[in-house]
Amino acid sequence: MRERDKKLLEFLEESGAYLHTLLMRLTLPEDISEELMQELFIKLSCLRDLDGITSLRAYAQRTAINLAFDWRRKNRQNAVKITEIDKPISKEASPLTKLIQDEELEKVLDVMGRLKGAGRQVVVMRYIQQQSYDFIAEQLGKTSHQVRALCHKALSQIRVLLEGNHYQVNRKRLDNV
Amino acid sequence: MSKFDEKEIRHKLEIISQIKPTSQSTGRALEKVRRALISEEERDSNTNLWSKFKKSRVTRLAAAAVIIMAIGILIFPHRPAERTKPPEVLEVTKSPADLLTVASLSIAYRRGGIVEVERQCDEAIEKLGRRETKVSIQELFTEFNGT
Numbered sequence: 001m002r003e004r005d006k007k008l009l010e011f012l013e014e015s016g017a018y019l020h021t022l023l024m025r026l027t028l029p030e031d032i033s034e035e036l037m038q039e040l041f042i043k044l045s046c047l048r049d050l051d052g053i054t055s056l057r058a059y060a061q062r063t064a065i066n067l068a069f070d071w072r073r074k075n076r077q078n079a080v081k082i083t084e085i086d087k088p089i090s091k092e093a094s095p096l097t098k099l100i101q102d103e104e105l106e107k108v109l110d111v112m113g114r115l116k117g118a119g120r121q122v123v124v125m126r127y128i129q130q131q132s133y134d135f136i137a138e139q140l141g142k143t144s145h146q147v148r149a150l151c152h153k154a155l156s157q158i159r160v161l162l163e164g165n166h167y168q169v170n171r172k173r174l175d176n177v
Numbered sequence: 178m179s180k181f182d183e184k185e186i187r188h189k190l191e192i193i194s195q196i197k198p199t200s201q202s203t204g205r206a207l208e209k210v211r212r213a214l215i216s217e218e219e220r221d222s223n224t225n226l227w228s229k230f231k232k233s234r235v236t237r238l239a240a241a242a243v244i245i246m247a248i249g250i251l252i253f254p255h256r257p258a259e260r261t262k263p264p265e266v267l268e269v270t271k272s273p274a275d276l277l278t279v280a281s282l283s284i285a286y287r288r289g290g291i292v293e294v295e296r297q298c299d300e301a302i303e304k305l306g307r308r309e310t311k312v313s314i315q316e317l318f319t320e321f322n323g324t
């Protein structure tokens with residue numbers, strides 16, 4: 001077995017579950033996150049300079065975020081609704097499932113995909129992966145203060161984009177009346 | 178979303194952060210990746226020899242030469258043999274009388290003109306041998322009639 005494949009398999013054991021969780025949070029359907037997970041590792045195995053990457057985990061996380069939002073953008077038309085997530089074993093939906101079945105979550109994720117630059121990554125790491133500002137700063141090679149500023153700016157952008165979406169939806173409804 | 182305040186957005190993001198895949202799903206995903214990595218490695222090892230072959234300039238040139246030779250052999254399979262084969266020459270020893278018949282002299286003329294006719298006559302004289310300058314009538318009759 002090649003050295004890089006060994007390295008990737010070790011990395012898979014170490015960070016596979018974390019990356020799969022991240023992909024599922026960003027895409028929501030389980031089968032999609034499984035497919036994207038495969039795509040992510042194939043991308044990593046095709047890297048020429050795998051040894052040159054200082055933090056494989058940070059690199060893989062960034063690639064996973066990009067893959068997930070790319071998928072959301074491409075599949076916006078045919079996006080699987082959040083309600084299509086695997087049903088729980090019990091007949092009654094759990095409180096968490098009820099919360100997930102909120103279309104607004106999907107709207108938030110779609111809007112996040114429209115963020116530019118490091119803002120999207122920072123929001124994902126801070127609010128979805130619940131990582132500390134210091135950790136994010138270390139991963140991105142920025143100061144903690146810069147990360148806080150990026151987070152604040154990204155949240156403002158999400159708010160503005162959501163307001164824009166809301167306005168557009170209402171406008172369409174009025175036009176249809 | 179009725180209110181678009183950042184607190185509400187943070188709340189939504191917090192909900193997303195609580196989503197976790199089932200252990201079966203994670204297991205399936207990891208297994209798929211393992212299989213993909215292993216199958217890719219196998220595919221690489223199969224194509225490894227070919228890729229090495231392709232990368233080497235010498236082997237590529239050798240392959241090109243072999244292909245050109247094969248094409249040459251296919252297109253011109255017998256010509257070199259034909260070219261090296263010498264033309265067959267039939268050497269027939271003829272009698273002086275045959276050499277001097279009208280047909281034989283005519284063929285000689287067609288073959289090499291008057292020079293060839295003279296050569297053939299000389300050849301016939303050489304075979305017959307020298308004769309005396311004076312010949313009697315009796316000898317001539319004997320030669321022609323055989324009696």
